[in-house]
Amino acid sequence: ADARACGLLKFHIMDQSNEIALERLRDSEPRGWDVIVDDGAHDPKHQLQTFMWLFPRLRPGGLYVVEDVHTSYESQYARGATGGPS
Numbered sequence: 001a002d003a004r005a006c007g008l009l010k011f012h013i014m015d016q017s018n019e020i021a022l023e024r025l026r027d028s029e030p031r032g033w034d035v036i037v038d039d040g041a042h043d044p045k046h047q048l049q050t051f052m053w054l055f056p057r058l059r060p061g062g063l064y065v066v067e068d069v070h071t072s073y074e075s076q077y078a079r080g081a082t083g084g085p086s
Contacts, residue, residue, distance in 0.1 A: 016046035022053040032057035039067040047072075 014021045016038075036058055038050050047066050058064055
């Protein structure tokens with residue numbers, strides 16, 4: 001994963017379908033995060049998978065944001081998070 005720091009922010013660029021990369025990211029911050037913004041693949045399956053790996057490390061009172069969830073309802077993303085019709 002490519003991590004870029006900007007003051008107190010870190011940007012991680014990775015393949016959200018790669019569970020090993022998600023596990024490494026999760027383990028790289030044992031204290032967790034105050035804010036997580038998922039601006040990734042825009043695929044509901046990947047959004048859910050990323051949530052399942054990272055949300056447990058969100059600190060109490062933290063904020064988890066998934067960007068571009070409207071793609072779950074567009075024809076090119078018609079399978080939804082479960083792989084079935086949305």
